[in-house]
Amino acid sequence: MVADRLGLYVHIPFCPQRCPYCAFAVVTGRMDMTEGYVQAVCDELVWSASSPSWGNRGPFDTVFFGGGTPSRLAPKLIARILETANRIHGIRQGAEITLEANPTTADAQRFGEFRDAGVNRLSIGMQSLVDETLLLLGRTHSAADAIHAYSLARQIGFRSVNCDLIFSVPAEPAAALATTIEQLLVLEPDHISAYALSVEKDTPFHRRRLQGDLPEVDEDDDATQFAQVRQHLTRAGFEQYEISNFSRPGHRCAHNWDCWTGGEYLGIGLSSHSFVEGERWWNLSDLDRYCQALQGGVSPRSGSEAIGPRKKREERIWLGLRTCEGVELEAGELAAMQSSTQMGILLSSGRLTLERQRLRLVGENFAIADAVAATLIETLERDVAVAGCP
Ligand SMILES: C[S@@+](CC[C@H](N)C(=O)[O-])C[C@H]1O[C@@H](n2cnc3c(N)ncnc32)[C@H](O)[C@@H]1O
Ligand code: SF4
Structure with missing residues (x-):
């Protein structure tokens, strides 16, 4: 049975630096590889049409460029991926097309070209609007950069703008989260994703935790901060439609909603996961091996599981x-x-x-x-x- 909602996820692994808490499949300093990577992504899209698992499913109702930092890619490369996806599987008229952006990549011309390529929803990795917290997180942008990125997204006229927040940051003063929420609400975003910091294995934060150099946020503090976020956002008119996701009416992330409620999705690119009724599979997570597989006409899959x-x-x-x-x-x-x-x-x-x-x-x-x-x-x-x- 083919689901009535189909999503396309495209992973873009290039990042300006590796944040010390991040466990996603990312690469730094490999910008010479972007053209080659996009070629591999387009080859994988072509290849997916003849794969028995995905085959001729289409058109897509949603597209999500996640990362990594998709906003680091030249807009013409995002356009090339969208053209290929449309040619091979189709993208429905009016589809939600989201791109994740790091505030350090904010630029009016770049954002305008993303919009012209078809992107209509921007997800900005703000994390906090307090400089001290951004430093604790090892981010390279300031609160002012985050606000600037948001203002540009608004000027450019994206249909929907999401801001990502991280709470339960070790050693963050209690007042900082309140300041972030207050400042964020002034901006009036359409959507907010708020995540408790997760200390992931094999990250610098994890190593610091093992050495006793990164304080624990105890369960009660974590619960209090989650309640603080939830109360302020719902009072301001946001609907908490998923544990970590809050939206204004009409602004739920359709792509994620479909993934959580049984929709099928094709994941293209490094480490991406795909799901169809009865099966899930995922790709290689090493950039060179992924590109080499596609250059050699070999499947970039690294694993799969039956969903009984x-x-x-x-x-x-x-x-x-x-x-x-x-x-x-x-x-x-x-x-x-x-x-x-x-x-x-x-x-x-x-x-x-x-x-x-x-x-x-x-x-x-x-x-x-x-x-x-x-x-x-x-x-x-x-x-x-x-x-x-x-
Ligand atoms: C895959 S990242 C891409 C966003 C973009 N690269 C950036 O960082 O600005 C998407 C979001 O995941 C969240 N995230 C990443 N690692 C996390 C962690 N260890 N704990 C909690 N949230 C995390 C952040 O809020 C981030 O904006
Ligand atoms: S948090 Fe975002 S910018 Fe930082 S390494 Fe992860 S994906 Fe890249």
Whole structure:
């Protein structure tokens, strides 16, 4: 079965520097490789049309250039990728086309050329609007740079502008997050993604943590900061439609929403993941090996997994409980959930709500989404058979 919503994700790995907390597939100082990389991306798009997994699916409803720092790429290269995607699979008229931008790359001409290439949604990696916090994060831009990037995006007239924020930054003074939120709301963005800093393995922050040189943010502080972000943004009229994502009416990120709610997507480029009904696969994460594979006419895939009925149910629950629409339970799942003592306690506490067969967590209760999902999955594993599974 082909999903009714199709997304294209294109990974652009080039970054001005590697931020000490970042574990994404990025390269620094390889700008001589951008043309070659874009050629490989276009070759992969052509190749995907004859791959048994993706085949002739199309047209795309959304396109997302993520990174890395896609805004480092020359706009004509972004245009070349979009032209190729349109020629091979089609891009629907009016599709949401997002590009992630680092404030250090803000430039009126560049932003204008991205718009002319078809980009209509910009996602700016602000992280904070307090210089001291940006320094703690090892960012190379200032709060003024972030505001300048935002103003340029507005002048250029992008349909929707997102700002990324990071909270729970070790050693950040309590007042700094409040200042960031206050300043951000003055800007009136359409969308805000707010993430708790995650200290990822094999990053400089992780090494510092192991050496005792990076303080922990304890669970209570983390929860307080998440509540602070949530309260201020929802009071200002933003809808928290996913645990980390807030939007003004009509400005949800359609690409991410579709990925979280079962839409199929094709991931092109370094380390990108693709998903179709029944299967997920992902690409090589080394730039040279990725480009060499495509030059040699070889698949850049590095792994895949079958998504059987059990895994599909798990993902439906994990992802659904993180969204404002929750998860629709099947009749057997509903019966098993209702006979579980632990789930009963959650329901009677009012933290979890059930309307007909739809189970939802909203507001501050999003904070327990993962724990509730784990409990529910365990209950269903025990009590409800899945078609096709022993
Ligand atoms: C893939 S990055 C691309 C954005 C762009 N390169 C930049 O940094 O400005 C997308 C977002 O992920 C978030 N992010 C990256 N690493 C993170 C981490 N370790 N913890 C929390 N958020 C993180 C940041 O908010 C970032 O803007
Ligand atoms: S956070 Fe953004 S700019 Fe920094 S290394 Fe990661 S992708 Fe690149």
